[in-house]
Amino acid sequence: MTAYRLILILASLLEQFSRTKAFTAARHLGVRNICIPSNHDRPTATTALPAANIATIGKRGSNAAVAGKLFPIIKRFFIGPAKAKEIWSSVVGAIDVADLLLIAFFGWVLPPVSKLIYDRSHRENDSIPVFAARRRHKIVLILSQIAKIAGIVYIVDVLEIILNVIGIKFPREQDISKMCAEALFTLYAAWRLTPYKKYVIKKRVMRKSDQDDATAKAKIKVYDSLFNIAIVVTTVFLLVDELKIPVGRALQSVFALGGVGTLVFSLASQDLASQIINGIALVASNKYDEGDLILLGDGTLGIVRRMGWVYTDLRGTDEVVVKIPNSQLANQRVSNLSRLKISQVKQLLWFAYEDVDKLPTVIENIKTEIGASCPNLITDGSRPFRVIWTDFRDDHLEVSVDCRFRHPPSTDVYWDTRQQVLLAISRAAKKSGVEFSIPNVRVKTSKRESSGEDLHQQYGIEDQATKKSGSDPES
Numbered sequence: 011m012t013a014y015r016l017i018l019i020l021a022s023l024l025e026q027f028s029r030t031k032a033f034t035a036a037r038h039l040g041v042r043n044i045c046i047p048s049n050h051d052r053p054t055a056t057t058a059l060p061a062a063n064i065a066t067i068g069k070r071g072s073n074a075a076v077a078g079k080l081f082p083i084i085k086r087f088f089i090g091p092a093k094a095k096e097i098w099s100s101v102v103g104a105i106d107v108a109d110l111l112l113i114a115f116f117g118w119v120l121p122p123v124s125k126l127i128y129d130r131s132h133r134e135n136d137s138i139p140v141f142a143a144r145r146r147h148k149i150v151l152i153l154s155q156i157a158k159i160a161g162i163v164y165i166v167d168v169l170e171i172i173l174n175v176i177g178i179k180f181p182r183e184q185d186i187s188k189m190c191a192e193a194l195f196t197l198y199a200a201w202r203l204t205p206y207k208k209y210v211i212k213k214r215v216m217r218k219s220d221q222d223d224a225t226a227k228a229k230i231k232v233y234d235s236l237f238n239i240a241i242v243v244t245t246v247f248l249l250v251d252e253l254k255i256p257v258g259r260a261l262q263s264v265f266a267l268g269g270v271g272t273l274v275f276s277l278a279s280q281d282l283a284s285q286i287i288n289g290i291a292l293v294a295s296n297k298y299d300e301g302d303l304i305l306l307g308d309g310t311l312g313i314v315r316r317m318g319w320v321y322t323d324l325r326g327t328d329e330v331v332v333k334i335p336n337s338q339l340a341n342q343r344v345s346n347l348s349r350l351k352i353s354q355v356k357q358l359l360w361f362a363y364e365d366v367d368k369l370p371t372v373i374e375n376i377k378t379e380i381g382a383s384c385p386n387l388i389t390d391g392s393r394p395f396r397v398i399w400t401d402f403r404d405d406h407l408e409v410s411v412d413c414r415f416r417h418p419p420s421t422d423v424y425w426d427t428r429q430q431v432l433l434a435i436s437r438a439a440k441k442s443g444v445e446f447s448i449p450n451v452r453v454k455t456s457k458r459e460s461s462g463e464d465l466h467q468q469y470g471i472e473d474q475a476t477k478k479s480g481s482d483p484e485s
Contacts, residue, residue: 086177097175104171105164113164117157124150152202159198163191184254192252200245207237228296235290235319281337285320288336293317298346303420305471307343310334311420345471352393353419354472355431359409362447366407372442373397376411379434379441384427386415393472406447411435419471 089097124146167187173179180186211233215226249255298304298314304324305311312324312332321333361369376397381387389395393414401408413431417423439446 083178089176093176097172100171100175101168105168109164113157113161115157116153117161118154121150121154155198156195159191159194162194163187166190189253193249196245196248196252200241203241204238207241208234211237227299228293231293231317232290235293285336288340289317289319289322292322292336292339297344298348302346302348305345305347305420306339347418347420347471350418350471351416352388352472353415353417353424353427355411355413355415355428357411357431357435359411359435360403360406360447360449361409361444362406365444368442368444369399369407369409372438372444373399373409375438375442376435379438380411380413380431383430383434384413384415386417386423386427388414388416403449406449414472 128144128146170180170186208230212230215229215233300314300317302314303312304314310324310326310332312326315323315325315331319336321335322339323331324334325331361372365372377395380397381389387395394412395414396410396412398410398412399407400410411431415424415427417427
């Protein structure tokens with residue numbers, strides 16, 4: 011209590027000091043009928059200022075941002091016993107105990123009680139799902155969340171009452187409690203609508219039986235992204251309207267530059283808009299999905315971690331995550347290795363001219379060894395299986411081995427199969443009594459063969475040119 015009285019005395023002294031400064035300012039302004047006794051350094055209480063001069067002082071003082079305004083605001087929070095009693099009476103007269111009990115019941119009592127009743131009524135039946143998986147739990151959860159939001163609004167009501175009693179009043183057109191309630195329930199509705207929206211989209215898309223799972227997932231992603239944008243935009247506009255945010259002057263300042271401002275804004279947002287459009291187009295094109303292993307035209311290999319509106323995250327074989335702009339992905343070739351069911355092993359063999367008579371035997375032995383070592387080899391004619399003498403070179407003979415297998419490329423099974431093919435070729439060469447030749451002349455290849463085809467052979471991607479050539483008599 012002593013500290014509180016000291017604060018009140020200090021506040022009184024500061025108030026007297028501010029009054030003295032006000033009269034001193036009035037005297038400098040030319041007010042002549044100020045009566046100041048000789049035994050005091052302050053004006054008397056009976057001193058009267060002309061109305062015009064007082065208006066002038068008030069007008070000049072009102073232009074200040076902080077001077078003379080900070081302490082009066084702080085002084086309002088020095089609440090005495092009478093003011094505290096008035097606040098208590100106002101709060102008690104405004105709240106209703108029944109409202110508080112209802113909010114407390116639905117917000118904090120109903121969820122645990124409902125779970126307890128459900129668990130006790132189904133504890134002998136293990137086949138019944140847990141309470142969290144039931145639809146009634148979701149209803150109880152929604153009621154609890156709405157009650158908690160109502161409790162927050164109730165606290166805002168009480169704070170508004172306290173501020174009004176101590177002298178801090180808001181304009182009549184700004185109903186703080188109503189604005190807070192509308193904003194909170196709008197945000198809650200948008201938050202609850204997001205998962206329900208995705209559930210409805212999934213049900214509507216999956217209802218069509220004329221599309222595969224990959225196409226359906228791509229459509230779900232596109233629709234989900236578009237509806238997310240719509241929900242965000244709608245929520246922002248509703249909040250601006252509910253909070254009565256003045257946007258007219260702000261928009262005027264944004265477009266005050268006219269054509270120059272429009273040009274700058276267009277140039278700045280052009281790349282972003284292009285990235286977003288390409289991101290939506292990639293999802294809609296169904297080229298790949300999150301978790302797929304893809305090979306890009308520039309040789310980049312990795313697993314898609316996340317498909318965003320602007321960037322796509324790709325995790326390489328060295329575990330480094332790279333962010334690739336969607337515009338770059340849209341303009342290059344993409345091979346989705348995860349969706350391929352057939353892989354290819356292709357190898358070029360070089361033999362010396364001295365073994366030209368043994369080549370037919372070598373070719374037959376290679377076919378036999380590969381067929382015996384690789385059970386997934388495709389030999390039904392749907393895909394080619396070739397071991398062919400293909401060319402005469404300057405210092406060696408060239409033999410091509412082309413095999414297809416029923417498992418995805420660039421997987422552990424593929425690499426094991428590729429190793430078995432190489433071992434089978436080695437055994438066939440030893441069995442035929444020939445050795446591989448090392449050419450002295452560098453073999454020139456085309457640009458396409460040295461770039462794209464090498465990558466496809468390296469990761470076991472099937473050649474599109476020979477994909478449908480299984481009916482070839484040489485296969």
